[in-house]
Amino acid sequence: MSKTAFKRIYTRISQITKATCSLKAENIGYEELAIVGGRLAQVVKIVGDEITLQIFSGTEGIPTNAEVMFLGRPPSLRIGQDMEGRFLNAYGDPIDGGPELTGAEQEIGGPSVNPVRREQPSQLITTGIAGIDLNNTLVTGQKIPFFADPDQPFNQIMALLALRADADKIILGGMGLSNDDYLFYKKSFMNAGSLDRIIAFVNTTDDPPVERLMVPDMALAAAEHYASGKNEKVLVLLTDMTLYADALSIVSNRMDQIPSKDSMPGSLYSDLAKIYEKAVQFPDGGSITIIAVTTLSGGDITHAIPDNTGYITEGQLFLRRDTEVGKVLIDPFRSLSRLKQLVIGDQTREDHPQIMNTAIRLYADALNARTKQENGFDLTEYDERALTFSTQYKEKLLAVDVNLSMNEMLDEGWKLLSDHFSRNEVGIREDLVNKYWPAEK
Amino acid sequence: MTRGKVSGIIANLVIVDVKDPVVQNEICMILHPEASLMAEVIKIGENKAYVQVFESTRGLKTGTEVEFSGKMLEVSLGPGILSRNYDGLQNDLDAMKGIFLRRGEYTSPLNDQKRWEFVPLQAKGTAVIAGDWLGEVTENRIAHKIMVPFTLEGEWMIESIAVEGKYTVNDTIATLGNKTGEKRDVTMVQKWPVKRPLKAFRHKPRPFRILETGIRAIDTLNPITEGGTGFIPGPFGCGKTVLQHAISRQAEADIVIVAACGERANEVVEIFKEFPELEDARTGAKLIERTTIIANTSNMPVAAREASVYTAMTLAEYYRNMGLKVLLLADSTSRWAQALREMSNRMEELPGPDAFPMDLPAIISNFYARAGYVELHNDATGSITFIGTVSPAGGNLKEPVTEATKKAARCFYALSQERADSKRYPAIDPVDSYSKYMEYEELQESLKETISDQWTGMVEHSRDMIIKGKEVMEQINILGDDGVPIEHHVLFWKSEVIDFIILQQDGFDEVDRMTPLKRQEYMLKKVLGIVDTEFRFAKFEEVAEYFRSIINVMKQMNYSEFHSDQFRDYETQLDSLINERNIV
Ligand SMILES: Nc1ncnc2c1ncn2[C@@H]1O[C@H](COP(=O)(O)OP(=O)(O)OP(=O)(O)O)[C@@H](O)[C@H]1O
């Protein structure tokens, strides 16, 4: 933070808590930034002439006579072409050893799009992963998280998906990323030769957790620049939003707010919605698509973080390690893409909706059969068939390591159905069965 | 005018130092140099007003001037509300400039240039009271009544009334006078504070007539009435919004008001884009013509979210007083409750359960009480049917918003995660859900008349079968397929036929999405015919296979135009399937 105008310097802090400090000052704007003893801080409360500042990196070691200087502006990012291919920290300062950004300062966390100016998300995104493309089809302008246990390879899947999806820009917002994962992303993007399409804002586990709170707004301000200003298709990756929410709870806790469920702030829904709702399809073709990661603890999706997320996003992709086939799957039950109906059967083949639903329904039959088996009952012949179907379905379609084109997925679906079931067991509209049912062997 | 100065800012709660009188809930403007920000007084202390700002307070400083309006949050009522897209404060979203919302941009809810063809309905010299119809204009095919201002008390005399002709909303169309010599010029616009119920009707009898939605799991099993209340709780992704959208498209209403309250913007866009294209099956008009959308999505200011449901309700009351059937939908009332919670916490009020404000149940029940079927003073009737969604935290229905709503709403459409997971849409749980109206003799009578004498009996019968089917399934799960008699399997599969053919409905299929009552009756008869037939099976394995093919054929019937050749073909197939195994 180098900018010094003719700003008054204050040196009398009256109160210091774990995250905040208070002092008397005049003519201060709400949410304005300040530097406290060299650390970045933001105005979170004004009562009379007493100003409370939240210090992002914590207050440890801050003396009461620390120099406090107000910057007279809210958090901002230097937006310009020299962001491209860069790795930046939560404040938008380079961490890749490259030069400082020189673009124009632009406020982050700005206003939202007027809903009547939005377009309906409409363009199919393909990833080659059938658990996504076939069962949970993604669309530009969508917002969707992976729900995953912390030990699952979600960062690998995100990187893969980002590189396969044909986006003009990929913006990574890393929150509490381990250093190894940070280097992994960096390497994957470099190896794919697409570094100039990438901008990364990274807060690693080495950085203070509260700094993370800036990352999504930074990433999305950059995204808006390309999507709204230059009509580009922008993909924003936010990982891990659970760590973001944890930082929110740290702050609200330190500010003595009444916690609601799971010690999260009562405003968690609004806080998360403000971020996710930045996903948008603009009328002139630009779009912001947000793919996030929400890690679960012990697979519990009723915890306030995944729960509120689910209420905000347009579906979720649920990662699960399957012991039978020994692979990570996109679980068809808990996963959902709510925007899929905008494109399936329309931008994809007409049989897509029915194949998708039927296969999942039969998979459910297999799970019932499995329960029956586990309870020690005999299986019917139908149950047996459902079970073999489900094993193959998992291997050939649900596993995250498949890479197929849309039509290959659909054909594979028909093949699996016809291998294990008869035409009148599948309950698909007859004209489609007549057209796509594979010829009898 | 009372003036004050900002002395504190905590997110969107602003403290204003003020010496002159201030009214609880009045609106004030904070004269921030970038843009004046609208706010509502929510608490008053000694020389201090606590106001919630309907916008972001970023950059606001202490010392900023505040002007108090003396008025509560009001909406403008007049022709031109239909087909509009408003935010929670009734700003016309289409009239705003630019792609991004700019704070402090307030736009007029009505078009004051447009000239409406006014037809007087009353003559000079007639005595009138608040809410009486003075005249009408045609708004999107609807006879939009111009009413005596709701704020007028007592009896008034029409001293003059405009002749038939074109007028703008602000032209005077009548002059009224009362005994004390007061005079009032009446235009086509009037204002009303949103938090106060708009009455001006004679009385509110119990609802008695079904409001057809075309959704079988509602109309057949748990019908809602014209003027009824209902709510749809369910975990995320179980289909609350899809169900509400289906209701908004299909319900037999004159006017539909959709309040998108703290939910996704893309879902509102869906309505913006589709409603101008889709037709109302009953009138042939485009759906948008009967619809008004209040969009206060989750990224829009939280305080305005709270206002949005009241704005929507007041618009509904206005059209109801014209003798129209209004359907009001709010998605999601939990977001409104959360908005209340955020503010109550910021004011450091003593929290109730889950940190919601203590008076939440009262607030919810007062709101639901504004719905209903009414008789107006001129004997015409009107109604507001209200259906809200509830988004319970963690999907657990034992939480304050669900519990409070359960006490206020008469229909309960519980969406079940299990049904949604197995794609049994709409995921309305047939056992837990209820419509209290089914117990109303008035409704039973009217169902007899409009459908048939046997109808309620048939519905009871199917409900029994669903419950029995569920019990039998539990037994089979415990004892195993061959641990129970074959009849158990038959019973279970008969209940599956009801489930697949009546309860499940493909919301995205052109034909299946909407089933008129006549067709619902026809299919229920067909299904119960099967339920009441005795079938012959040698082994239990045959049962599932047989019923799967019955279900398959009947689903094809659901996908075919009613009584089309295709429909009949499948029906013939079904009959021969039945004849294969029935015992006559
Ligand atoms: N009747 C239906 N037919 C087919 N699919 C449906 C139906 N209802 C819901 N779905 C599927 O479920 C998804 C989620 O539905 P919906 O958006 O209505 O859920 P919701 O309960 O409103 O969730 P939230 O609380 O998060 O808003 C839809 O996008 C669709 O894929």
Ligand SMILES: [Mg+2]
């Ligand atoms: Mg919804």
